[in-house]
Amino acid sequence: MKKIEAIIREDKLNDVKDALYKVGIIGMNVVEVRGHGRDGGIELVGRTGTYRIDLLPKIQINIVLSDHNVQRTVDTICEAAHTGSTGDGIIFVYPVDDVVRIRTGERGQSALQYPNDIDVRKTKA
Amino acid sequence: MKKIEAIIREDKLNDVKDALYKVGIIGMNVVEVRGHGRDGGIELVGRTGTYRIDLLPKIQINIVLSDHNVQRTVDTICEAAHTGSTGDGIIFVYPVDDVVRIRTGERGQSALQYPNDIDVRKTKA
Amino acid sequence: MKKIEAIIREDKLNDVKDALYKVGIIGMNVVEVRGHGRDGGIELVGRTGTYRIDLLPKIQINIVLSDHNVQRTVDTICEAAHTGSTGDGIIFVYPVDDVVRIRTGERGQSALQYPNDIDVRKTKA
Amino acid sequence: MQNEINTGDTAWILVSTALVLLMTPALAFFYGGMVRKKNILSTLNLSFVMMALISVQWVLFGYSIAFGPSIGGLLGGPSYLGFNGVGTAPNADYAATIPHMAFAAYQMMFAVITPALISGAFVERVRFKAYVIFSLLWATLVYDPVAHWVWGVGGILRNMGALDFAGGAVVHITAGFSALAFALAIRKRRGYGNGGVFEPHNIPFTVLGAGLLWAGWFGFNGGSALGANGLAVTALVNTNSAAAAAGLVWMLLSWRDNKPSVLGIVTGAVVGLVAITPAAGFVTPLSALIIGALASPVSYYAIKLRQKVGLDESLDVMACHGTGGTFGALATGIFATKMVNEAGADGLLYGNPAQFVTQLLSVVIVAVFSFVVTFALAKLLNRTIGIAVSEREEEVGLDISEHGERAYA
Amino acid sequence: MQNEINTGDTAWILVSTALVLLMTPALAFFYGGMVRKKNILSTLNLSFVMMALISVQWVLFGYSIAFGPSIGGLLGGPSYLGFNGVGTAPNADYAATIPHMAFAAYQMMFAVITPALISGAFVERVRFKAYVIFSLLWATLVYDPVAHWVWGVGGILRNMGALDFAGGAVVHITAGFSALAFALAIRKRRGYGNGGVFEPHNIPFTVLGAGLLWAGWFGFNGGSALGANGLAVTALVNTNSAAAAAGLVWMLLSWRDNKPSVLGIVTGAVVGLVAITPAAGFVTPLSALIIGALASPVSYYAIKLRQKVGLDESLDVMACHGTGGTFGALATGIFATKMVNEAGADGLLYGNPAQFVTQLLSVVIVAVFSFVVTFALAKLLNRTIGIAVSEREEEVGLDISEHGERAYA
Amino acid sequence: MQNEINTGDTAWILVSTALVLLMTPALAFFYGGMVRKKNILSTLNLSFVMMALISVQWVLFGYSIAFGPSIGGLLGGPSYLGFNGVGTAPNADYAATIPHMAFAAYQMMFAVITPALISGAFVERVRFKAYVIFSLLWATLVYDPVAHWVWGVGGILRNMGALDFAGGAVVHITAGFSALAFALAIRKRRGYGNGGVFEPHNIPFTVLGAGLLWAGWFGFNGGSALGANGLAVTALVNTNSAAAAAGLVWMLLSWRDNKPSVLGIVTGAVVGLVAITPAAGFVTPLSALIIGALASPVSYYAIKLRQKVGLDESLDVMACHGTGGTFGALATGIFATKMVNEAGADGLLYGNPAQFVTQLLSVVIVAVFSFVVTFALAKLLNRTIGIAVSEREEEVGLDISEHGERAYA
Numbered sequence A, B, C: 001m002k003k004i005e006a007i008i009r010e011d012k013l014n015d016v017k018d019a020l021y022k023v024g025i026i027g028m029n030v031v032e033v034r035g036h037g038r039d040g041g042i043e044l045v046g047r048t049g050t051y052r053i054d055l056l057p058k059i060q061i062n063i064v065l066s067d068h069n070v071q072r073t074v075d076t077i078c079e080a081a082h083t084g085s086t087g088d089g090i091i092f093v094y095p096v097d098d099v100v101r102i103r104t105g106e107r108g109q110s111a112l113q114y115p116n117d118i119d120v121r122k123t124k125a
Numbered sequence D, E, F: 001m002q003n004e005i006n007t008g009d010t011a012w013i014l015v016s017t018a019l020v021l022l023m024t025p026a027l028a029f030f031y032g033g034m035v036r037k038k039n040i041l042s043t044l045n046l047s048f049v050m051m052a053l054i055s056v057q058w059v060l061f062g063y064s065i066a067f068g069p070s071i072g073g074l075l076g077g078p079s080y081l082g083f084n085g086v087g088t089a090p091n092a093d094y095a096a097t098i099p100h101m102a103f104a105a106y107q108m109m110f111a112v113i114t115p116a117l118i119s120g121a122f123v124e125r126v127r128f129k130a131y132v133i134f135s136l137l138w139a140t141l142v143y144d145p146v147a148h149w150v151w152g153v154g155g156i157l158r159n160m161g162a163l164d165f166a167g168g169a170v171v172h173i174t175a176g177f178s179a180l181a182f183a184l185a186i187r188k189r190r191g192y193g194n195g196g197v198f199e200p201h202n203i204p205f206t207v208l209g210a211g212l213l214w215a216g217w218f219g220f221n222g223g224s225a226l227g228a229n230g231l232a233v234t235a236l237v238n239t240n241s242a243a244a245a246a247g248l249v250w251m252l253l254s255w256r257d258n259k260p261s262v263l264g265i266v267t268g269a270v271v272g273l274v275a276i277t278p279a280a281g282f283v284t285p286l287s288a289l290i291i292g293a294l295a296s297p298v299s300y301y302a303i304k305l306r307q308k309v310g311l312d313e314s315l316d317v318m319a320c321h322g323t324g325g326t327f328g329a330l331a332t333g334i335f336a337t338k339m340v341n342e343a344g345a346d347g348l349l350y351g352n353p354a355q356f357v358t359q360l361l362s363v364v365i366v367a368v369f370s371f372v373v374t375f376a377l378a379k380l381l382n383r384t385i386g387i388a389v390s391e392r393e394e395e396v397g398l399d400i401s402e403h404g405e406r407a408y409a
């Protein structure tokens, strides 16, 4: 199992979420972060003149999923989150040792399955 | 060493925190996230009628700990955070390579110990 | 590649950020968390008397970087974030499997490079 | 001599002027709480900037268009340009016991808030520059003339006998129908009616706005008596009663459909305030309770209809002010009684159905005029400079894209 | 003829009505800042909805119970049901220079805010439906009768000679002791006194509320002179002086114990405003400074005591309003002087200890009555529909569980 | 008899007192929105606590210093200590138609807000204890004497013929130059001019504050007519006009440099209000528009200059109040005309250049005096108890380090 951490633009959240639902990625959580990368920050207007903010608001989406879903998910995010200008964000993939679903006590792979998600569909097929 | 990431209901934070203190888990940090899983979101009332929010507020608790504490900690969280209805949350376990305590410069295992925590008690015993 | 997660005091963010820029660490993101460790919380004043808050606001800085930058980065953070009193925070290091830059599609190491960062400078040298 | 200044009347009009002024920032927060975080400054400003823009317009020429000596009942003449001739002696045509300039100042605050009301129709996507030009033109071409028709000595609707105590037509019907027209001319917000979630970002701000609006409305309606007299008191009590009844009924409506919504209660109160505006000085407190109680379902279902139709008239200015104002103007034709105000008229219930017809006619005239002019203005501006920001700018939020600012750090 | 309307007096009472109205949303924010984020809308609404509910009750029958022609000094008769007979001519019994309806409207705002004050006792867990029913009954069974006793012509406490300038007993003692009674009848918040942390979620809101309350109180106390006269001015100055002194002293108390708390300073100011309420028109400014300065420690230690006892009277309505109002009522019996107000009486310090006894007696009567009726009502409602939400609903927060809304997005 | 109380005048002054009082919490939010989250309570309190501290000072001795019978034109004598002799009969020297105590109360609110204005100079680092002592001394040594010079019968600047309708010199010039002096005496905020980012944490609060300030200013300037008369109306209209024009011009300035800033628009409005303060009762509405329009660039470039110089006068009290007040005082010498106010004088434009010189002289005297005394006080306090918190305390934020509180949870 892997964890995907995608740092995207704030206003791309809905697009990415919808795109993920479409390919069957349902479980996720979202955090508001402020980030800095090649993007140099923004100028804001004050009473007179401007000042620079170098940590910009971003959205971080965390998704834990099976290894074989990683590629498709990364591609989906990349596509939905892409604008082509600086500040589009970055995706990280980490190893995961274990998963436990609190309500059911399910562990590992099966804890990650949802009625309509990729894995379940595959199993049915 | 492992990292536990538990996504729980907002209002279970106090219960989980207390339960963890009781079994000697003291170091942790907490983030407000918004998540989506099997839980389908909630309807909120507007001026007239309702609208649906599909990312619900959740609390994510992060704990880094020694391998042999993982099981007990996961169990403790599961128990304290359980209500049985959809939206109870999920726990992830990740590998950790290293830990450094900023104040003391301690590294690895020993950086994770607190006066009354499980490991210290064990060592004393 | 590794991920560094540094939990520091809120008011040390600027110092740490500046110190990191100086050694060429540019990509990062920052989350507001509330943590508990050896630090026992603070007393706040109410209408009369005080009450205790045991989860204190902290800043978590996330940085993904190449293996050979980990040591220097950890040292830099430790130095900039250190005050010597309880609550200074802690640094965790995790393994990372992959990185994808959304704008460019770059993967792995190269996705982590910035015009003036350590790796680039090294390459030039 | 009757034309001496009465200090008590003057004190009350000065205070009412301050109360009505305060309604514009109050509206800013009422609206601001309902938009998303990224557009809060933009939304606040759409109201706030009217205090600057229309105040200047009013002093320079707006007042003269509205209240200058009538030219054929359609427009005021240029006598009062630059507040020239608007002195501290009373103008007996309008208010015999207070300085003329007090009347002019009090009326100014109505001119200021009306275009601000319209802004609810197009928040979160309007181009600021277009809004500034639009509201200046709108004040001049719609508000000032309509004020003249309804309130100006010699004004056509006044001559017709239409009753409008404090601006049901002049303020709320013009604003509501203009909002509708503008919403039809401007594109929807991205994702509207298409999965987008437009969650209010700070409902406490809306509650704050509603609380201040309620208090300010005592000046809006009570001050329209133009003196500290029995009529002012009646208007104030009616105002409060209608707001209260409407708030309660909206609570019950939302409760029946779901849960008693706080946003609903405060919205209901505002709708009650709107509906009683034309009637406040003509009806009894019990009639005011009824008017308030009935205004809520009217607006409630108007919102539902608007949503069903899929029109992004974002903060329901038409449903709350247009419909509420229309309902109130008609209700005036039903509940008005000379027992409350001799200078008024009797309505349907008091044996005078003709008044109802007069009210209906005046409503239609004002509504159609406002709608048509606004629609034309909006279309024209859209062709020339564009009335909506780009989708990309909308995504980023108007605070940053239009004003270069971030509300919260 | 003496019964003509005076425009200056009328203007001031109209304004005071607006100022006191504004105190209810102000209170909403004063309280709302002190609860947790998940209960902010619920808390705001507990105040706001009173503007709707009690306004209607007052017009329909509340005013008549309170100020109708006395039936045995206990209740007002039904003469004024539906504001019938409440016209624009003065009612010389109460205020000879303003329209009767202005007096009725002004008094309405006191009736509105008083149950809102009580809501501080049970925020974050009260069932909204029970609160609506409770406050309607409470206004009818407690507030209206007590107002009659103290202020109604022929009222038993008025006849006794008890002084209550602007509602120390009618508003603050009833609210405070009712809050105590209700808090004893309702369960605590989860975790209260048991590790739970109830951190105020937005202290700036509380400061905003306090600022608006301070200004509104000028209408509350100043308006109680029922005219724009020397007495009104005295009341206003006393009000300001007591608030100032109490704010300063609370600051020093919290400083001595710890640090100068901002929440403490604003709380102190409100306590000073409460304490001066019964005395405002009877004492000198220097006495007002003393009353304010002493009120703070009284309430300060009352809160500490309440906390020690472990009673979850959540926002300390008893300690601030009950204790503050009681202290003020007694202080009136000490500091009152006919030099300030001939219609008043001399107090202990001016050679008339009997007044102190009268004050004490009236306080006891009002406190016991309020406590008993409220306790009975709360218990009754708890048996029937339940006055607290379930623990699960409390966990989720009342905004979502009771109103289906989220305050901030 | 001319010295009878006029109820209309009294009503207006009572209301104006409430409006000016409300300006202090309004200022708290205007400032509070511009600081960082960790200092919001501290900043709010720097204003709020003045309502407590200076109110007490004023009653005890401040009023007497300012308005007691003049001692050589420099100070008022002790006749009014403890509001002794400040009764409900008019004091014809100051206001012949309202109770003397109403005048004293109204003036009190000016004394309260002025030191609060200064606090913008040193927010986010001032030691609270030092601030309390400073403001008490400042009120006594700077505000009270200057008020006497300008407004006291026999005061030296009044005798000189200097015009200051509502406090351009007494309030804004003293505050502005004192802010400058204090900023020179206190250390900068950590990181100021050195990479630190001082982003306003809640601009909506600033907009709220500005809205309330605008309304309150109607009492500030309109009330300074000391009656509900034509002069009050003129002052109110001028106030509104200047604010509007200044807001618009600031918008255009920021637009030209960048984008139309919301923070800029509201700042501009406040600057317009400041600039019209000394002139409000002496000029025509068209002159008021011009004064407002010119005040904006003056303050706008004053801020730019201040930033360039690198002085951490954090919220630009000098640029907004000092410069704005000075500009307004001089503009009074240019635009004043007896046609508006016979008790006034003609200015430069109306053929009387001498008035301009008088204004200039009075500005210089007040500015220099305020600057020197404040600088000395600040330096003295810095030597003894220290006027800034430690860098570590500043890092943590003043809410926690000075008050032990956290604003938001």
Ligand SMILES: Nc1ncnc2c1ncn2[C@@H]1O[C@H](COP(=O)(O)OP(=O)(O)O)[C@@H](O)[C@H]1O
Pocket (backbone or CB within 6 Å): A007, A034, A035, A036, A037, A038, A039, A040, A056, A058, A085, A086, A087, A088, A089, A090, C026, C027, C028, C029, C030, C062, C063, C064, C065, C101, C102, C103, C104, C112
């Ligand atoms: N090395 C890194 N570690 C952690 N987060 C990073 C790193 N590099 C970039 N980010 C995050 O990704 C966001 C976008 O990065 P940026 O370099 O601006 O993207 P782009 O490639 O589009 O210019 C940053 O704001 C930051 O939150």
Ligand SMILES: Nc1ncnc2c1ncn2[C@@H]1O[C@H](COP(=O)(O)OP(=O)(O)O)[C@@H](O)[C@H]1O
Pocket (backbone or CB within 6 Å): A026, A027, A028, A029, A030, A062, A063, A064, A065, A101, A102, A103, A104, A112, B007, B034, B035, B036, B037, B038, B039, B040, B056, B058, B085, B086, B087, B088, B089, B090
């Ligand atoms: N695959 C996942 N990756 C990341 N977070 C997840 C994932 N699945 C669930 N979550 C988080 O866990 C929360 C609870 O999940 P949910 O499916 O609603 O629980 P339940 O099993 O009780 O229905 C979600 O709101 C989300 O924050």
Ligand SMILES: Nc1ncnc2c1ncn2[C@@H]1O[C@H](COP(=O)(O)OP(=O)(O)O)[C@@H](O)[C@H]1O
Pocket (backbone or CB within 6 Å): B026, B027, B028, B029, B062, B063, B064, B065, B101, B102, B103, B104, B112, C007, C034, C035, C036, C037, C038, C039, C056, C058, C085, C086, C087, C088, C089, C090
């Ligand atoms: N085991 C842990 N897992 C996760 N976070 C931790 C852990 N221990 C400490 N932290 C985080 O680090 C912060 C500082 O830890 P603390 O023990 O107070 O530092 P110090 O060593 O300076 O006393 C805590 O507030 C918490 O956010």
